[in-house]
Amino acid sequence: MIVSLIAAISEGRVIGYQGKLPWHIPADLTRFRNITMGHPIVMGRKTYDSIGHPLPGRRNIVLSRSLTSLKECVLVHSLEEALVACEKEEEVFICGGGEIFREAIPLCQRIYLTVVHERHPGDTFFPEIPATFQQTAIEERQDLTPPITFVTFERVDGRVRGEDVEELRRKGKEAIQRQLFFLGRICLEQASAIQDTPECSSDLALCLAKSGGDVTVALKMAEEALQQDPHNPRVCLNLGRVQFMAGKQGEALATFRLGMQLGGGAELQAELVRIGTRHPPVIPSLPRENVLNRCLGLLRSKFTNHKG
Numbered sequence: 001m002i003v004s005l006i007a008a009i010s011e012g013r014v015i016g017y018q019g020k021l022p023w024h025i026p027a028d029l030t031r032f033r034n035i036t037m038g039h040p041i042v043m044g045r046k047t048y049d050s051i052g053h054p055l056p057g058r059r060n061i062v063l064s065r066s067l068t069s070l071k072e073c074v075l076v077h078s079l080e081e082a083l084v085a086c087e088k089e090e091e092v093f094i095c096g097g098g099e100i101f102r103e104a105i106p107l108c109q110r111i112y113l114t115v116v117h118e119r120h121p122g123d124t125f126f127p128e129i130p131a132t133f134q135q136t137a138i139e140e141r142q143d144l145t146p147p148i149t150f151v152t153f154e155r156v157d158g159r160v161r162g163e164d165v166e167e168l169r170r171k172g173k174e175a176i177q178r179q180l181f182f183l184g185r186i187c188l189e190q191a192s193a194i195q196d197t198p199e200c201s202s203d204l205a206l207c208l209a210k211s212g213g214d215v216t217v218a219l220k221m222a223e224e225a226l227q228q229d230p231h232n233p234r235v236c237l238n239l240g241r242v243q244f245m246a247g248k249q250g251e252a253l254a255t256f257r258l259g260m261q262l263g264g265g266a267e268l269q270a271e272l273v274r275i276g277t278r279h280p281p282v283i284p285s286l287p288r289e290n291v292l293n294r295c296l297g298l299l300r301s302k303f304t305n306h307k308g
């Protein structure tokens, strides 16, 4: 899925004024319609209010923290939720307004921009386009009043200052924690294209496997990550999870144990419990190392072995 952003800006990066578009340019509306038709469009609640109805021929996804229902639209409560709702789509369009553009720009791959060569009053602005984007197409329309320019930008891999990398990695990790693996995959693919690290590529391998990607490719990535960073318990955790998904239970078990030896925490323990080699602590509210849990655990295993 390609996440694209589509916007019209005038001088000073103005995109809106008093809840509305500051201009009426039919050529731009036609371009918007042609580019987005048949694809899902994602917009903020204020932009939806300013349009006043769903745009036909497209799945209208509206972001709101406050609304609980919205007729004829898909209502979501976060950008992550919006992208997950589109994960099987070829291209999804983020179409404003200012709040949503700011949040989405680190995640998007392509920007379709209409530049309006005219000064307009504004209270809503388009964010700065990061240096990670390169102009790939331009069409000047000097014949129109006001004159406009259609520009397309693409995020270019590996030729950037790396300014968004930390943000993308943070979003990727957060997505994993919330089990939003497809979103994690988008963030981490972009992060690792800019600057790869073993931990990032191991997180990406997990997201790839969990979001319906090729498990064999994910396994190879996760194994290479551990070779490059052999003392990192998180990298062990990811590799073990991918091995488990690839049907390699024995190897997963060994990898989780290695992670524990490296000081891995609760998540590794939980995986061992899930695999069935470790019982949960007898008193779950106390740490496993607590003397009471250790004694009761010993008793439990003696009793189980005796019965068995």
Ligand SMILES: NC(=O)c1ccc[n+]([C@@H]2O[C@H](COP(=O)([O-])OP(=O)(O)OC[C@H]3O[C@@H](n4cnc5c(N)ncnc54)[C@H](OP(=O)(O)O)[C@@H]3O)[C@@H](O)[C@H]2O)c1
Residues within 6 Å of the ligand: 006, 007, 008, 009, 014, 015, 016, 017, 018, 019, 020, 021, 043, 044, 045, 046, 047, 048, 050, 063, 064, 065, 066, 067, 076, 077, 078, 079, 095, 096, 097, 098, 099, 100, 101, 103, 124
């Ligand atoms: N020139 C262009 O290309 C273009 C395109 C679109 C819009 N616009 C203009 O931009 C202006 C509107 O932009 P705006 O920045 O004021 O508002 P907006 O981005 O359209 O909508 C903001 C609203 O979206 C919801 N929201 C934002 N982030 C969210 C999140 N992470 N999770 C859930 N909900 C979230 C909140 O809705 P709730 O308040 O309901 O919680 C928030 O109040 C208008 O003037 C419009 O005409 C221009």
